[in-house]
Amino acid sequence: MIWKNQTFQILIVGILLTSCDAFQEDVAPKGEDELVLTEGISALPNTPVFIDLKKTIRSSEAVRFSIGAAPNKGSATISDQAILQYVPNNDFTHGQDVVSIQLLNGVGQLIDTDSLLITMATSADSLPCFNGALSDYYSVSKNTSLIIYPIANDGYCVESTSGAVIDFMEEPAHGSLSQVELFTYRYTPEADFVGREQFMYELTLIDNEGATFYSIGQVNIEVTETSFGCDTMVYPLTYEMPDSLSYLDVLPFAPSPVCEVFTWTVHLKSVTSGSAEVLNSGLIRYYPGTDSIDVIDYSISFGDQTFHNQITIIIEGRTDDQCLEAxxxxxxLSITKDSLGTRDHPYILNVAENDITCSTDYTLQIVIEPEIGVSSVNAEQMIEYYVENFESDSTETAFLYQICAGGACDTAHVSLMLEF
Incomplete structure (x- = not known):
């Protein structure tokens, strides 16, 4: 889609309207980037991230967006409303990933490129303050209302926040919302509705200095046929396990006080690193593997209703035996013409020096090239970087590299601050 955004009104732009619409904002000051993404965001396993790209442009042109280099640990799409959706892979439970976004004009010419760094957090409690809205998942029986608290996993820190506002971007398609108290809402499905309800919301946080942080998230509600309460508590779970234990027994759902069912069936699908079995009691017994963070993928059935779910196990006090994390x-870097930082005298960056790897036998590869300068991997598996164009207005650039060892690979972002 091509958009033109001017005080949030859609304008007809000649022939551009035949393919899609376009955004336009105030003209960017000369020398500034025209696409400015947030520096980074923390995510949770198996939880999509949404970014409103309309808020990231500083261009006077009719523009559209596209995915640049595809992420390595998830998938990325852009909706016709210019909403970026990043979905992490099931096995992406720690480390970082990068999404590259391109800003194009109406005829498809590249205007600017920027990247979003995504860092996987282990739990909602570990998210940084002002991180931004993350998707929420709930389940409820038909003809039953549900209390939702969207801000719970959004990096909302009371002591650091002077204000917070939630605005729903759309009404539920199959039910209604009413506010119960601050940040708490009641969802009531339509009579006899069964299926999935999804709606987006905006979150604006204001810190104690008056700075604002805008983000968007999605609420997902599964409305089921069942008349009991256990299914309302089937959502991605996280358990912590001391490294000294040889196994851990976990409940495959979080029970509800109104649960009327005392039996359930679990079918294991996969375990990323360790192994697991289902006990006669219905508990899952987990045996740790080599990783410090593991994921159990399974389905759980209550009567004739089956739900897919995942459990993340965090083994406390352990570093992955595979020892690979970029x-x-x-x-x-100070760039001096005809001297340091040029083709004949490149900077040598030992980016693997602080990576977690137990082996010295590793290889590096450049995944996304910097917008300013040239980067390459030398025979010593270090990055050589130099600049050819000394007339650039920008003093910041970045690239993405991949490190591989022992059959495993990971990627990380390198930020460069240049002084000419």
């Missing part, structure tokens, strides 16, 4: 790097 770590974000940042460098400040």
């Amino acid at each position: 770590i974000y790097d940042e460098y400040q």
Whole structure:
């Protein structure tokens, strides 16, 4: 879709309207980037991230967006409303991923490119303050209302926040919402409706200094035929396990006080690193593998209703035996014409120096090239970086690299601050 955004009114732009619409904002000051994504966001396993790209442009042109380099640990799509959706892979439970977004004009010419760094958090409690809205998942029986609290996993820190506002971007298609108290709402499905309800919301957080942080998230509600309450508590679960234990027994759902069912059936699908079995009691017994974070993929049935779910196991006090995790790097480089930082005298960046790897036998590869300068991997598996164009207005650039060892690979983002 091509959009033209001017005080949030759609304008007809000649022939551009035959294919789609376009955004336009105030003209960007000369020398500034025209596409400005947030520096990064933390996500939770198996939880999509949404970004409103309309809020990221500073262009006077009719523009549209496209995915640049595809992410390595998830998938990314852009809706016709310019909403970026990033869905992490099931096995992406720790580390980082990068989504590259391109800003194009009406005829498809590249205007600007920027990247979004996604860091996987282990739990909602570990999300940084002002992180941004993340998707929420609920389940409820038909003809039964449900209390939702969307802000619970959105990086809302009371002590650091002077204000917070939730605005729903759309009404539920198959029910209604009413506010119970601050940030708490009651969803009531239509009579006899069974199926999935989805709606988006905007979150604006204001810190104690008056800075605002805008983000969007999605509420997902599964309305089922069942008349009991256990299904309302089937959602991605996280358990912590001391490294000293040889196994851990976990409940495959979080029971509801109104649960009328005392039996359930679990079918295991996969375990990322360790192994698991279902006990006669209905509990899942987990045996740890080599990773410090593991994911159990399974389905659980109450009567004739079956739900897919995942459990994340965090093993406390352990570093992955595979010892491979690429770590974000940042460098400040002084570029001197005919000297340091040029083709004949490139900077040598040892980006793997702070990566977690037990083996010295690893390989590096550049995944996304920097917008300014040239990067390459030398024989010593270090990054050589130099600049050819000394007339650039920008002093910041970045690239994405991949490190591989022992059959495993991981990626990380490298930020470069340039002084000419």
